[in-house]
Amino acid sequence: MPLLELKNLTVGYTGAPILQGIDLSLNAGEIVTLVGANGAGKSTLVKAISGLLQPYSGEVLLDGRKINALSPAKRLREGIAHVPEGRQIFAGLTVAENLDLGAYGDRSDAEARAQRVAHVCELFPVLGTRLGEVAGNFSGGQQQLLAIARGLMSKPRLLLLDEPSLGVAPLLVAEIFRLIVRLRDEGITILLAEQNARQALAIADRGYVVENGLITLEGPARTLLDSPEIAERYLGVGTAAEVSCTESARMAERLRACIW
Ligand SMILES: Nc1ncnc2c1ncn2[C@@H]1O[C@H](COP(=O)(O)OP(=O)(O)OP(=O)(O)O)[C@@H](O)[C@H]1O
Ligand SMILES: [Mg+2]
Incomplete structure (x- = not known):
């Protein structure tokens, strides 16, 4: 059974549907990428999975169970974390405070949360050394790392990454794609919405x-x-x-060489 399934899903913002008749499945442990032009509906699809948008019709199934009625907070508790397009970190808060917000509503004890911070700091050393620093001081790429790290604080089973490479310098883009592969290898299922189709497909299943x-x-x-x-x-x-x-093809090749 897929971890998550969309069946004949129709969804939009204010009446007129944006996505129609969507069938999609995500199996545990895979990276699946959504490729599409500007305005095609990738972010809309991601929002329908995290619960920010309620479908007009069709089904969202998690472990075969219909979750259409679950709020985003409840879906987060069920293991679906959404790292939104444009990062949306809190620029006036510190890295540590941003990470805390990722664990908001989590009922596990302080020690378990501290372990999670330690784990994300190991994954993202640049954050680990600057936990007390205000996030607004970071570069776009570093803020993207923070947004992903914040998403990981809820210990997701399914991580929805919306345009993680957007506005990020090429070197850091390669690091982000490597990280995504590592997260998949740690058992997290990943849905990756990307305009950077070549690199996204290069790491996807x-x-x-x-x-x-x-x-x-x-x-x-x-x-x-x-x-x-x-x-x-x-x-x-x-x-x-x-x-x-040709440049991005070269980068994809380099990336593949790094990963495998
Ligand atoms: N908040 C909103 N209210 C109404 N319509 C919206 C809203 N957000 C997006 N749309 C419309 O939904 C359609 C799909 O947009 P969406 O953001 O899902 O595309 P996308 O594939 O993620 O594009 P991009 O690559 O630019 O991120 C577009 O026509 C867009 O104008
Ligand atoms: Mg989008």
Whole structure:
């Protein structure tokens, strides 16, 4: 049974549906990426999973159980953590305070929470050495690391990462993608919404293509990477973006070499 399933899901913001008839599944222990252009509906899909948006129709199933009616807070307690697009960390609070907020509502004892802070600091050494520093002093990439670390504070089974590479310097992007692989290897299931399709597919097990609110293609990430249709539309091959794409292809190769 998949860890999470969407069945014939229709969802939107104010009446008119944005996503229609979405079927998607996430199996425990895999990285699944959502590929799609600006405004295709990736973030909307992520919000429907974390509970920020209630579906108009269809089902959200966790461990085969319908969770449509569960609030975001309850879904968090069930193990679904959402790292939103644009990071949304609290710039005026310290790193430690931001991490505390990630464990908000958690009933485990202080020692268990301290262990979790220690674990995320081991994963993100740059945060560990600056726990008392105000988060607003950090670079965009470091703030993204903090947003992911905050998401991990709830000990999620499923981590929803919305555009983790957006506005992040290339070197740190590589680190973020490496971290995502490590988190998957630690047993966390990951849904990765990314415009950076090449790098996202390079680390993913499976992928879905979202176009105008519909899923138009799905399959093993390798198959999608090799698909001429995907290459043309999302990897920039044969377009004016070819030069920067060659760059990102090189980076994806380097990344793969680092991971495997
Ligand atoms: N809060 C909102 N209220 C109404 N419509 C919205 C809202 N947020 C997004 N939309 C609309 O929903 C559609 C899908 O947007 P969404 O943010 O899910 O796309 P996306 O694939 O995540 O895009 P991007 O790559 O830019 O992040 C767009 O037409 C967008 O204008
Ligand atoms: Mg988005």
